[in-house]
Amino acid sequence: LSLIAFYEVALGASACYLRIAPWISSEMFDASWGFLFDSLTVVMLIVVTFISSLVHLYSISYMSEDPHSPRFMSYLSIFTFFMLMLVTGDNFLQLFLGWEGVGLASYLLIHFWFTRLQADKAAIKAMLVNRVGDFGLALGIFACFTLFQTVDFSTIFACASVPINSWIFCNMRFNAITLICILLFIGAVGKSAQIGLHTWLPDAMEGPTPVSALI
Numbered sequence: 558l559s560l561i562a563f564y565e566v567a568l569g570a571s572a573c574y575l576r577i578a579p580w581i582s583s584e585m586f587d588a589s590w591g592f593l594f595d596s597l598t599v600v601m602l603i604v605v606t607f608i609s610s611l612v613h614l615y616s617i618s619y620m621s622e623d624p625h626s627p628r629f630m631s632y633l634s635i636f637t638f639f640m641l642m643l644v645t646g647d648n649f650l651q652l653f654l655g656w657e658g659v660g661l662a663s664y665l666l667i668h669f670w671f672t673r674l675q676a677d678k679a680a681i682k683a684m685l686v687n688r689v690g691d692f693g694l695a696l697g698i699f700a701c702f703t704l705f706q707t708v709d710f711s712t713i714f715a716c717a718s719v720p721i722n723s724w725i726f727c728n729m730r731f732n733a734i735t736l737i738c739i740l741l742f743i744g745a746v747g748k749s750a751q752i753g754l755h756t757w758l759p760d761a762m763e764g765p766t767p768v769s770a771l772i
Contacts, residue, residue, distance in 0.1 A: 559602040560603065562599045566595065566596060567600065572594060573594040574591065574592075574647060575592040575594075576589055576590075577589070578590045581650075587707070588648055588650045590651065591647040591648065591651070593646070601644040613630070616630060616633060619765065619766060619767055632662060632666050633767070633771065635661075636663065636771060639655045639661075642658065649698040649702075649710070656748070657691065659748075660687050660691065660748075666771070667760075670765070678760070679757070679762075682760055686747070686756060687747055687757070690746060693743030693746075694740070694745075696740045697739075697740030700736065701713060717734060
């Protein structure tokens with residue numbers, strides 16, 4: 558399916574927007590369930606589904622002797638589901654839901670052998686360190702909504718090129734878009750274990766080997 562989406566969208570140069578159903582609707586905030594398939598999305602779909610498929614196939618033999626292998630395969634599927642939600646969502650709220658779901662699935666996978674003390678510590682450490690990046694992402698999303706009054710990607714991208722007033726933060730003047738990008742970058746740094754927020758990654762090896770490959 559990801560290859561078909563890549564052929565239709567990337568090679569056919571035809572981005573696709575799918576609105577599924579309204580989600581949150583009020584006077585001040587509006588968000589709906591939907592999917593956005595553009596060139597970046599379909600490339601990430603191939604990456605996610607290809608790697609996830611390999612990990613699932615390897616896990617079948619790797620976990621064959623473990624009596625809890627069905628639970629492990631369920632966690633892998635949950636991880637893949639939320640990752641696909643993250644890359645296909647058409648608004649920041651849906652992206653954030655997928656983002657947090659990936660964090661939860663990572664915790665469950667690292668904590669799979671919960672009888673091991675080191676696995677418990679590694680899972681808790683991963684959860685706490687990832688909250689730093691999540692906080693940056695949440696602030697970035699809130700700043701986007703404050704600035705554009707929407708969390709919809711298409712509207713934000715269309716309005717981002719319009720000149721916008723600067724914000725004053727800690728006696729320093731920042732362009733609003735620059736500040737939002739910095740906050741979103743902090744979120745990406747936390748999730749990808751970079752620049753000081755990587756300390757949880759070596760400990761994540763306490764989970765089964767396929768977990769290390771997937772994370």
